[in-house]
Amino acid sequence: MESTRNKLINLLSKNNDQYISGQMLSDELNISRSAVWKHINELKKDGYEIEGKSNKGYRIIKFPDKMSENTIKWGLKTKWLGKNIKHFDTVTSTQTVAHEEAQNNAINGTVIVADEQTKGRGRITRNWQSTSGKGVWLSMILRPEIPPQEAPKLTLLTAIVLADVLRNYVHVEPQIKWPNDILINGKKTAGILTEMQAEQDRIWYVIVGFGLNVNHTIEELPENINYKATSLRVETDTEWKLNDLIQEILVTFEKTYDYYLEHGFADIKEKWESYGFKMGKEISIKTMKSHWKAPFLGITNDGALITKDMDGNRTTLYSAEIDW
Numbered sequence: 077m078e079s080t081r082n083k084l085i086n087l088l089s090k091n092n093d094q095y096i097s098g099q100m101l102s103d104e105l106n107i108s109r110s111a112v113w114k115h116i117n118e119l120k121k122d123g124y125e126i127e128g129k130s131n132k133g134y135r136i137i138k139f140p141d142k143m144s145e146n147t148i149k150w151g152l153k154t155k156w157l158g159k160n161i162k163h164f165d166t167v168t169s170t171q172t173v174a175h176e177e178a179q180n181n182a183i184n185g186t187v188i189v190a191d192e193q194t195k196g197r198g199r200i201t202r203n204w205q206s207t208s209g210k211g212v213w214l215s216m217i218l219r220p221e222i223p224p225q226e227a228p229k230l231t232l233l234t235a236i237v238l239a240d241v242l243r244n245y246v247h248v249e250p251q252i253k254w255p256n257d258i259l260i261n262g263k264k265t266a267g268i269l270t271e272m273q274a275e276q277d278r279i280w281y282v283i284v285g286f287g288l289n290v291n292h293t294i295e296e297l298p299e300n301i302n303y304k305a306t307s308l309r310v311e312t313d314t315e316w317k318l319n320d321l322i323q324e325i326l327v328t329f330e331k332t333y334d335y336y337l338e339h340g341f342a343d344i345k346e347k348w349e350s351y352g353f354k355m356g357k358e359i360s361i362k363t364m365k366s367h368w369k370a371p372f373l374g375i376t377n378d379g380a381l382i383t384k385d386m387d388g389n390r391t392t393l394y395s396a397e398i399d400w
């Protein structure tokens with residue numbers, strides 16, 4: 077059940093710029109005027125700026141920067157994505173929670189987001205470092221009516237969404253390293269993980285998760301000889317508000333995803349290629365069996381890597397690692 081506190085925030089948020097009287101709040105919430113006043117004081121302690129005028133009532137002037145269901149929803153301009161948001165201070169993995177929620181019939185567009193993940197997951201058995209409050213660790217539950225074999229396209233679609241937001245909102249020049257890494261200046265700033273539950277010809281649900289390093293200083297970034305990591309703060313010398321970034325990403329995702337469902341994948345593929353890291357250049361490819369160098373010629377309509385095999389014949393790869 078929704079808490080009185082959340083109901084109060086909702087009432088105050090709905091009214092945007094207008095005041096809402098203490099009496100009306102007390103009637104709507106079914107609590108005394110002094111209980112309303114106590115709740116308002118609690119909100120102020122949590123960083124909400126609330127103006128109170130004796131003959132008019134209350135209005136919210138500013139939400140706190142701290143991430144919460146309410147602060148992400150405040151001013152979020154999406155039609156269906158993020159209408160249901162669950163925020164956690166700490167969680168094992170937002171993917172795991174999203175699977176549970178999806179199995180409990182969570183609606184299309186449900187968003188799971190956490191300040192910290194203790195077991196953030198990458199692909200296969202890899203891990204994703206998700207330090208508390210430093211980045212966006214978020215999973216979306218989607219129920220698209222597409223054949224299961226099209227689901228990998230959602231990884232590529234999410235990559236161009238993140239790249240678009242980084243270019244247009246953060247004003248950096250991102251690149252996408254096939255299939256799912258977002259790089260700035262050659263260093264990884266985000267990764268995407270797409271998982272699904274499906275039958276042969278029907279998707280039950282898809283979970284698209286991404287991790288975006290935002291406010292880490294250089295010292296706070298994961299250190300590893302195998303990969304180079306970066307954050308938006310390191311690249312731009314600016315601290316970013318996680319709530320604002322999430323809103324930008326959700327709005328851009330909704331637009332791009334709806335476009336894909338209506339018009340197909342061709343434009344998204346073209347855009348992906350315009351962001352492609354080492355497109356047209358020689359890359360170092362590793363599969364389960366071999367390791368060789370070949371040119372990166374593009375991606376297919378279903379997102380596979382187009383390159384050449386060791387004998388120089390054109391080939392497409394659905395899973396492989398590209399070395400840095």
Ligand code: BT5
Pocket residue numbers: 168169170171172193195196197198199200202203204205206212213214215256257264265266267268269285286287288289298300302303304305306
């Ligand atoms: C990915 O896998 O890049 C997908 C990462 C998806 C993370 C999100 S966060 C929200 C949701 N909940 C989850 O539990 N997961 C998703 P992959 O391509 O396998 O890359 C993993 C590799 O990236 C690791 O083996 C490290 O080399 C590197 N890595 C780990 N943490 C990193 C970080 N914070 N920044 C940059 N690189 C990192």
